[in-house]
Amino acid sequence: MIITTQKPLEEIMRTLQSYSNIMIVGCGTCATAVQTGGEPQVREMADKLRGKWFVDTVVVEAPCDERIARKDWREIQRQGRGKNIDAFLCLMCGAGVQTLAEIAELPCIPGLNTHFLGKVERIGLYYERCRACGNCHLGETAGICPVTRCAKGLMNGPCGGMIDGKCEVGGYVRDCAWFLIWQRLKKFGRMDLFRKVRPPREFGLEAYPRGIDAIPSHRIGRETTVMGPEETEKYIVKAIKEKAKQVKNAKSQDAPVVK
Amino acid sequence: MTKLRKAFSNLMKKIQSGKFVLTGELEPVKTTDLSSVIAEAKSLRGYVTACNVTDNPSSYAAVASLVSAHVVQKEAGMETIYQIRCADRNRIALTSDLLGAAVLGIKNVLTLTGDHTLLGDMPNAKPVFDLDATLLTGMVRRMVDEGKDLNGNDIEGPRPQFNIGVAANPNADPIEPEILKVVRKVENGADFVQTQVCYDIDKTIEFLKMFRMFSVPVLVGIFPMRSYGVAAEFDKFVPGVKVPKELLDKFKQVKQQSISKAEKREKYDRINIKFFAPFIKELKKSGLCAGCHIMSVHYVEIIPKLLAEAKIKKAAQKISPLAVASSPSS
Known part of the structure; x- marks a missing residue:
């Protein structure tokens, strides 16, 4: 899941100052799941902005999927709703905002901050689980990602900053990823994997902007x-x-x- | 498991000769003036074989360790152990700095991962950690043994001559993942190990025993503390180590006493000697380690007293030939 949180209302209002007709666009996928850009949040945002702005609302099933976003945008235009819009207020992750901006060619104002790819424990409790490094090692690290969960992203941990299985970053509160890996590999009887020296990370794969041409x-x-x-x-x-x-x-x- | 590798440095030669070796530590700060570091290095001459020169310790930006190491070798005639950490440099910068070190006649390198940049004085810096200490060790080994960089590109001219040190933390709890990690470093080409500061003799001996089968010389880190302030700060800010509470309390008692500075100094010294002299003696007696790494930064005056108490003789004071050899300008 892509984890997002809502920007402060004052910041949103400040960015919207130069526009008068806005369309609040929600996301039916990740932002709906973490309750930052679903229908209730879009409605709530509209209520807060109405009076100062002319507001229209829509929730796109997956704004980061160009095929879906394009279809929905055409539908909105067909209904004649798109004509007077000055800007979109986007309650979705950065990928959605940019896809929308490319399709509609209108100013797209982000209403959310995008944080990470993570697990949702429950609403308000989100933990990063993937850095999208392009070269997954989870099979060798007992399903615990050192790139994401080690503060230093080390391939051969733990570092000297581990005390009682906790990490030096943030005052020994968070678990040391390599401690967890060691624990779990031990349980699996796969210490051979722990003893292995892992090669340097291939940062070339992470040189951005990244793209994949499927065919x-x-x-x-x-x-x-x-x-x-x-x-x-x-x-x-x-x-x-x-x-x-x-x-x-x-x-x-x-x-x-x-x- | 490890074959006896070539000793390039005096430190490595002395370790291989089987003598109880001492190393010191120099910590250049955020400055352009190295005179105090040089003075400290000079006063350590005869007591220690070589000195570590720290690289942005605790992620506080300081004058380049490479430059400091070179200046210390040249001006103070003290062999250095050039510390290099992965927190601030990618593999390109690490390679170029190491080549530079070879040019300047540095013979010992201590490879470190480095504390996280969030712990330092510029917490918003981009943490690099392109490599970790294990991979850096392997990289330096390849440079020394094969004359190639990490990717196998040739290094022109003579190969760099380094003896590679790595760090270990006997305080780690649990100890098993730490040991296995150090073993990885040893397998990747480390010549010797310097440990993080140790206070618990039993724990240290246990660590050394576990480590003995890998037959890699270990220098055990000890840290005589100048004052309660230093001890408390160390306890609070240095990742991976905690000062024992009894020792910290003793320091605190001295601090709270209303006595003159000289008397306080005397008492602090006595606490340190009382704690560390038996520690060193015990280590030497155990025969499990190659020596001690004394990290008495800005507190060099304790070393002669400490060594006298621990009954370790001072070597004849001679200026290392490095002082001449490593100065290209003279």
Whole structure:
């Protein structure tokens, strides 16, 4: 789950000052689950802002999924609700805000702060569990991520700052991740994994901005384009057609397929 | 398990000769003036074989340990153990600093992970921790043995000559993960181990016994404390160590007494000698460790008294040839 918390109302109001018509957009996925951008929160926010601003509201099922966000935005426009909007107030994570901004090309004001990928113990109790490092080692560390849960992200811990299984950061309150790993690997009878020297982390995988092109043959550098959505779509269609042509030609010449 | 590696430094040679070795510690602060550090190093001459030069201790930014280590070797004629930590540098910076150290004639390196940057005086700094001490040890080993960097790229010219030290914390509780971690460091190429400050002789001996099978020389860390303030601060701020309560109370009693400064000094000294001299004697008697690492930063005057009490003879005071060898300008 992507963990978000609401920004202070004063900060939101200050950022909204230069706009008069706003649409509050919620998120039906993570922000709904952690109760920061679901329907009740969107409604609540609308109540607080009404009077100073003209407010419309909507909850998009998954604003970070461009396919869904685009469909919903079209629907809103079809209903004639999008015309007068000056800005979106987005109650969703940063990925959602940016996806929305790319689609609608309107100012998108974040209403939430995005913190981390974490577990929800219950509302208000969230703990980071994944750093999205791009190279998962959990199989070797008894399902406890040292990259995330060791304050130093060490691959070969514990460090000298561990006392009674607690971490030096934050005054020996939080568990030392490597202590937990040791405990659990011991329970599993897999001390061989604990004794292993793990290679340096591959920070190249984390060099941002990151992207994955699911179909390598369709790798067309879309992220680097500065085109609008329609043009981008046309570009994709063109690129796919070109690729198909290439493959067809290659086949017809009985040559191996170019990757 | 470990084969006897080549000794490049006087420290390593002395350890390999089987003598009880002492090392000291110098802690340059946030300054541009190293004269007090040089003076401290000079006064340690004859008592210790080499001195550690700390690298941004407790994540407080201080004058570069590489520069300080070089200046101490050149000006004070004291061999240094250059401490280098992973908290502030990525593998590129670590490599370039180590190459620089080799150029300056530094022979001992102590690889450290380093305290978290949040504990220091610039808590909003970006914590690096690109490598950890284990991986850094392996990196230095590769530079020394193969003349290659972490990724296998060749180092031009002669290979750097370092003896690699690593840190261990016998106070860790539980001790098993700590021991296994130090073993990883040893497997990755450490020549010797210097421990964090120890106060509990039984715990220390137990640690040394557990560690004996890896046949790596261990220098046990001891920390005579100048005053109650130093002791309390150490207890509070240094990660991974706690000063025993009885000792802390003794210091506190002295602090609360209304006596002159000189008398207080005398009493503080006596507490330290009474506590640490038997500690050193016991360690020496056990034959389990290669020596002691005395971290009496800004409190060097205690060392002669302490060693006299522990019946450790002072070496003939001679200026190390490093003083000449490592000064390119002279």
